[in-house]
Amino acid sequence: MKLCSLIILFSLTSPIVSAHQEKQEYLAIEENITRVDDYYLRQDESLPYEAVVSLSSQVVQNRQYYSSNTLAKVFTLLADAATSKGDLAGAMQFAQDGLTLNILKPSLRLNLLLKVTKGHFAGGNFHRVFDSAGEMLLLADGAQAIKYRLMALAYRAMSNALLHYAEQALSDLHQVEQLLARHQELSQTLELLQLLAQTRFYLHDYPSALSMQQAILKLRFDLSKKKNIEQTYLQLAQAYRFNGKLDDAYHAFWEAKTFAEQKSAAILLGYAQLGLGQVLFAQGAYGEADTALVKAESLFKEENLKPPYLTTLIALAKTRQERQGPASAYPYLLRAEKLAENMELSREHIDLYPLLSAMYRGQQDIPRALHALLTYTELHDKFVLNKALPALEGPALLTSEKSKQLAAKLVEKNALHASFSEKYQIQQKIIIILAVLVMLLLLFLLGGWLKYRAKKLNLAYDEVEQASDVLASPVKIKQIYQLAYKMARKYEYPLTVGYLSINNWKELSFRFNKKILMEVTKTVATLVNEYSGEFDRAGMLDEGEYLLLCPHQSGAEVEEKLRKLTESIKVRFFANLGEFSVNITFSYDAPSVQDIDPYVFLAKLTDSMENKSFS
Numbered sequence: 001m002k003l004c005s006l007i008i009l010f011s012l013t014s015p016i017v018s019a020h021q022e023k024q025e026y027l028a029i030e031e032n033i034t035r036v037d038d039y040y041l042r043q044d045e046s047l048p049y050e051a052v053v054s055l056s057s058q059v060v061q062n063r064q065y066y067s068s069n070t071l072a073k074v075f076t077l078l079a080d081a082a083t084s085k086g087d088l089a090g091a092m093q094f095a096q097d098g099l100t101l102n103i104l105k106p107s108l109r110l111n112l113l114l115k116v117t118k119g120h121f122a123g124g125n126f127h128r129v130f131d132s133a134g135e136m137l138l139l140a141d142g143a144q145a146i147k148y149r150l151m152a153l154a155y156r157a158m159s160n161a162l163l164h165y166a167e168q169a170l171s172d173l174h175q176v177e178q179l180l181a182r183h184q185e186l187s188q189t190l191e192l193l194q195l196l197a198q199t200r201f202y203l204h205d206y207p208s209a210l211s212m213q214q215a216i217l218k219l220r221f222d223l224s225k226k227k228n229i230e231q232t233y234l235q236l237a238q239a240y241r242f243n244g245k246l247d248d249a250y251h252a253f254w255e256a257k258t259f260a261e262q263k264s265a266a267i268l269l270g271y272a273q274l275g276l277g278q279v280l281f282a283q284g285a286y287g288e289a290d291t292a293l294v295k296a297e298s299l300f301k302e303e304n305l306k307p308p309y310l311t312t313l314i315a316l317a318k319t320r321q322e323r324q325g326p327a328s329a330y331p332y333l334l335r336a337e338k339l340a341e342n343m344e345l346s347r348e349h350i351d352l353y354p355l356l357s358a359m360y361r362g363q364q365d366i367p368r369a370l371h372a373l374l375t376y377t378e379l380h381d382k383f384v385l386n387k388a389l390p391a392l393e394g395p396a397l398l399t400s401e402k403s404k405q406l407a408a409k410l411v412e413k414n415a416l417h418a419s420f421s422e423k424y425q426i427q428q429k430i431i432i433i434l435a436v437l438v439m440l441l442l443l444f445l446l447g448g449w450l451k452y453r454a455k456k457l458n459l460a461y462d463e464v465e466q467a468s469d470v471l472a473s474p475v476k477i478k479q480i481y482q483l484a485y486k487m488a489r490k491y492e493y494p495l496t497v498g499y500l501s502i503n504n505w506k507e508l509s510f511r512f513n514k515k516i517l518m519e520v521t522k523t524v525a526t527l528v529n530e531y532s533g534e535f536d537r538a539g540m541l542d543e544g545e546y547l548l549l550c551p552h553q554s555g556a557e558v559e560e561k562l563r564k565l566t567e568s569i570k571v572r573f574f575a576n577l578g579e580f581s582v583n584i585t586f587s588y589d590a591p592s593v594q595d596i597d598p599y600v601f602l603a604k605l606t607d608s609m610e611n612k613s614f615s
Helices: 002-042 049-061 069-085 088-099 105-121 126-139 142-160 166-182 185-186 191-203 208-220 231-240 247-260 265-283 286-303 306-324 328-340 352-362 366-383 396-463 474-491 504-510 514-531 556-579 598-610
Strands: 495-502 535-541 544-551 585-588
Touching: 002 049, 002 069, 069 088, 069 105, 069 396, 088 105, 088 352, 088 514, 105 126, 105 142, 105 191, 105 328, 126 142, 142 166, 142 191, 191 208, 191 231, 208 231, 208 556, 231 247, 247 265, 247 306, 247 474, 265 306, 286 306, 286 396, 306 328, 328 352, 366 396, 474 495, 474 535, 474 544, 504 514, 514 535, 514 544, 544 556, 585 598
Parallel strands: none
Antiparallel strands: 495 544, 495 585, 535 544
16 A cells, blocks of 8 residues: 555656756756857957866757757857867867758858868868868858958968969959958958968068067057967967077067966967977077976877977987987987877978987997988978979969068058057047046036035025024124115015114113023014014014014004014013013114115114104
8 A cells, every 4th residue: 555655656746856857957958058159259368268168068968959050159169269278180170070060050150161271271281271261252152251251262362372373372362452442340350460471481481470470469469359369479489480589489489388377278388388498409508498398298298289299209309319418319219200100290390200310320220220211301302392482473473472462451450450449448548537527527516506405495494484483683684674675666665664672681681691581582583573474574683673674564554563562572571571671662664765774774763763662
């Protein structure tokens, strides 16, 4: 019975667990697609390549859940990551793997084809460049693919030039110039300038290659395009080295080493150490050269890169031979010989065989010494005698000059763009600073205006909703009187001014303390406000003296008001002050044209106090 219950429970919960797991897997796939799209759009030096490789590994291992476009983006990112680390062969392999997919979006396929084309050109496989560049030209027929068309033509032109097809190279360069003339924004890319510099290096035009690499490095800093700048330093260092400028080459290799260490690019660091070792060897610093070459050997061995590893072994053999004698070089030569048997050699590897021939001759192994010498002769014929530079005449001369002119134009346009960009950035900073200052000034003015408005409103509220036991001050009542007088004259309506005085105020202040005097003052102010009409204004001229302004009222009306006010004060005072009685007099009159000064008018009221008074 229990077993049946468990089976039923398991059968009920299994679909729920399965649905939950499927939902989690679906969300993980969607998140991976979003991250791939984000990385693909960025494609800059801030790209976290370790995270890219980890994400790409997840996607490729579960490729059945992703579209061909997403997988193409993944292979593009892997190629970028490999290029950033200096692994050009790996980058080309990733791009070729991506091209095996059924890619629906042309721009993705063009991006991968461009990486394959770069790989073939960098590896010296110029005939293979024609295939990938030709496919790019077939796909790049839209306005958004102009950049790919330009680069395809440029790679094909440079490959034609290197293979001595001068007329075809000239035709492609002419199309490149036309595209640059129609699309000025394409001149701002350094990729074309790097291609031209690399071509001049392959053609052994080392002075031109050096000047172009120097211009590229300067433009990188001017345009703040420092992505993979260590690779530019490596190419610049090689140009210095082949121009015989060893000190400059050493400094350029050192900069490449520094940047490669910062981004943990082991392959690029290996190339930098190899370059440092070769330069130091040429300068006779064999001890330092040995140290650098040992580091390079270790790095290339770990990365399993055979061509640079073989180059390093040959350089180490030469260094050890100079430092410790021929016998110390034998272990490196034997390792190099074994490695060379299973790989395709290049021009920089042919120095191995004279060293091997000398080693075997010293060991009295004449057949092997002769075999090494024959191998050197074959390789020398293949890489040197049969790779003669084209004669610089006719189309070949035009091609060479046109490529130099194109490079000069690109340098000039990029320099102008960098100068404009710098000025634009300065202007932007100035505009931002001024905008911030204006905003602060506006905020300051707005704050001041709000403060002034609040103060004004408070004053208005104080005037409208003034406390019942408060009267206007002497200064304020004078201003009120002057304003009331002007308004009465302007609009021609009657204005009667009443004056009320507590004559024995000094005796009152002598007999009672300040607290009682304050209560008496408030009591009088309260009574004055009670008897003031809606449009009347009242204020205190001095201790015990009060002024009332009564517009639109006759003298009789004001006299009646003052009489009632006096009676009320006396009654209130009898209650508050006991036996003490106050002596109150008042007077009133309508000011004439000359009575703009209230004190002159008050003098008249005081003089007429005897005729119009009540006590």
